[in-house]
Amino acid sequence: MDLRTLQYFVAVAEERHFGRAATRLHITQPPLSRAIKRLEADLGCLLMDRSPSGVDLTAAGAALYDEARTLLAQADQARTRVIAVSGTDTITVGTLGDTVSEAGATAAAAFRERHPGIRVRIRESDLTDPTTGLRSGLVDVAMTRGPFDTTGIMTRVLRTDPIGVVLRDDDPLARALTLALTDLAERRWFRFPDGTDALWRAYWNRGDGPVVRTVQECVHSVLWDNTVGLAPLGHELPKGLTTIPLRDMPPSPLLVAWPATKPNPLVRSFVELATG
Amino acid sequence: MDLRTLQYFVAVAEERHFGRAATRLHITQPPLSRAIKRLEADLGCLLMDRSPSGVDLTAAGAALYDEARTLLAQADQARTRVIAVSGTDTITVGTLGDTVSEAGATAAAAFRERHPGIRVRIRESDLTDPTTGLRSGLVDVAMTRGPFDTTGIMTRVLRTDPIGVVLRDDDPLARALTLALTDLAERRWFRFPDGTDALWRAYWNRGDGPVVRTVQECVHSVLWDNTVGLAPLGHELPKGLTTIPLRDMPPSPLLVAWPATKPNPLVRSFVELATG
DNA sequence: TGGCCCCGATACCGCGCGGGTATCGTCACT
DNA sequence: AGTGACGATACCCGCGCGGTATCGGGGCCA
Numbered sequence A, B: 001m002d003l004r005t006l007q008y009f010v011a012v013a014e015e016r017h018f019g020r021a022a023t024r025l026h027i028t029q030p031p032l033s034r035a036i037k038r039l040e041a042d043l044g045c046l047l048m049d050r051s052p053s054g055v056d057l058t059a060a061g062a063a064l065y066d067e068a069r070t071l072l073a074q075a076d077q078a079r080t081r082v083i084a085v086s087g088t089d090t091i092t093v094g095t096l097g098d099t100v101s102e103a104g105a106t107a108a109a110a111f112r113e114r115h116p117g118i119r120v121r122i123r124e125s126d127l128t129d130p131t132t133g134l135r136s137g138l139v140d141v142a143m144t145r146g147p148f149d150t151t152g153i154m155t156r157v158l159r160t161d162p163i164g165v166v167l168r169d170d171d172p173l174a175r176a177l178t179l180a181l182t183d184l185a186e187r188r189w190f191r192f193p194d195g196t197d198a199l200w201r202a203y204w205n206r207g208d209g210p211v212v213r214t215v216q217e218c219v220h221s222v223l224w225d226n227t228v229g230l231a232p233l234g235h236e237l238p239k240g241l242t243t244i245p246l247r248d249m250p251p252s253p254l255l256v257a258w259p260a261t262k263p264n265p266l267v268r269s270f271v272e273l274a275t276g
Numbered sequence C: 001t002g003g004c005c006c007c008g009a010t011a012c013c014g015c016g017c018g019g020g021t022a023t024c025g026t027c028a029c030t
Numbered sequence D: 001a002g003t004g005a006c007g008a009t010a011c012c013c014g015c016g017c018g019g020t021a022t023c024g025g026g027g028c029c030a
Helices: A003-015 A018-024 A029-043 A059-086 A099-114 A198-204 A215-225 A266-275 B003-015 B018-024 B029-043 B059-086 B099-114 B198-204 B215-225 B266-275
Strands: A048-051 A054-057 A090-096 A119-125 A141-145 A153-161 A163-168 A229-232 A241-245 A252-259 B048-051 B054-057 B090-096 B119-125 B141-145 B153-161 B163-168 B229-232 B241-245 B252-259
Touching: A003 A018, A003 A029, A003 A059, A018 A029, A029 B059, A054 A059, A059 A266, A059 B029, A059 B059, A090 A099, A090 A266, A099 A119, A099 A141, A099 A252, A099 A266, A141 A266, A153 A266, A163 A215, A215 A229, A215 A241, A252 A266, B003 B018, B003 B029, B003 B059, B018 B029, B054 B059, B059 B266, B090 B099, B090 B266, B099 B119, B099 B141, B099 B252, B099 B266, B141 B266, B153 B266, B163 B215, B215 B229, B215 B241, B252 B266
Parallel strands: A090 A119, A090 A141, B090 B119, B090 B141
Antiparallel strands: A048 A054, A141 A252, A153 A252, A163 A229, A163 A241, B048 B054, B141 B252, B153 B252, B163 B229, B163 B241
């Protein structure tokens, strides 16, 4: 009866569905089934009645649900209190491009509500470092876009967005519903400096056009220098620009990333709040 | 930060000593050191100052100690409540020989105080079955003496007692401080029936004297039939009998035993209370 | 000051548990 | 009868948690 198993149980109890609970817990269904079964063996009684159309709590299951809820809340509070005593009072979040407005704002808000005494410092990184300073210790946790080299870094996917090409509104191709990379073979692409993470650059770079480092420079390059470039779909663009989906680019994950060895104990809580 | 680790931490915090805490937890010292270290890494702060003469809690450690205590108590209560709801209301304890008075009484008393609503049924077994009915399901947990075949059975040692030979007070050898089995080579030994667990019988049987099944029959056999027999030292004997330590017999463990798959959820609690 | 002892840390090993993917059994609904 | 949804099962793999053996370092005593 460890806390993780109880968390699993609570998830199933609330979702009334092993599959949904599993996704909510960021695991798959079979381990969850086994964990519940083990919990039942440990307590010596059935906790839920399985039926093909979902699950129902038994009396014992309902009792455990209440207990587990308070237990988990108390455990969480214990962690918070210990960390408060230990003196950690700041968490630094790195953001890349517009992840700060996309998902960072809600995550930071949730975190601030959860840890009223903690200062949340946002550090907006330029586009050359997808880790936004994780490796150099400038930030404790990053909200960024993949793919990039994740050795020594833990990540969790928040969302996955299709990739499009950024064009000027008056571009001849700007009316297309979708495009392929071959349609743009002759164009000049803005790209990122050599210092950028190799995997990230291979994914986002095309051709050998002008080098940019920030979202601003991307925008200017397209608007005033008539280049094109890759960008995820589904977020606001400055007036005069549009994004056309590309058929032959794999989608890009929007993710939260943190060091595998996390010296800042607040990171775990932030990740939980950011990913639900 | 699972519950087991917190239990480890509480033990160290209370003992102020890794070694003692480890024995109290029925593990060895290295895993305990690692667990605490991992807990510290998880929380991101030192919990105790190690010095060669023991350990001291840091401020964070003291905070965690309080939290952990309440958390563990609540977890225990959660387990108890769920089991109560599930309908289990009886635990049957098997005893062998005089284990019932030796350790069973205190264990049963502790259990009754801890679980006021639960009926504790004691089933005293004769000496032919060292499991006291564990395998056949007659009892949920046994307090008995080793060694015996433990396949499918979990055990925990309560104490280890030297083995002696039971003699009549007026026996020529009854004045010796210690004896060897060779000193008794010519004697008739009482022994246990063939149905008895093989390992147990090999340990306790000598020669091919009269068969006994109960403590009473052992006593009578020695007093009235002038046989001798093996018995652990350190417990009361009827008037007229005495026990002389044997130099060449390995000591016998007094242990609590329960099925590896334990259908009765109260067993865990009983074992904890019996072994401290 | 050198030797010893105590205690916590570390190294290494084997096994079981907790993840994963692939597949099955079963029930409800066409 | 066929199909789809859902939980259970089978199997695999890597890590965590136990174990034993050993190290390092600080006190204590001769």
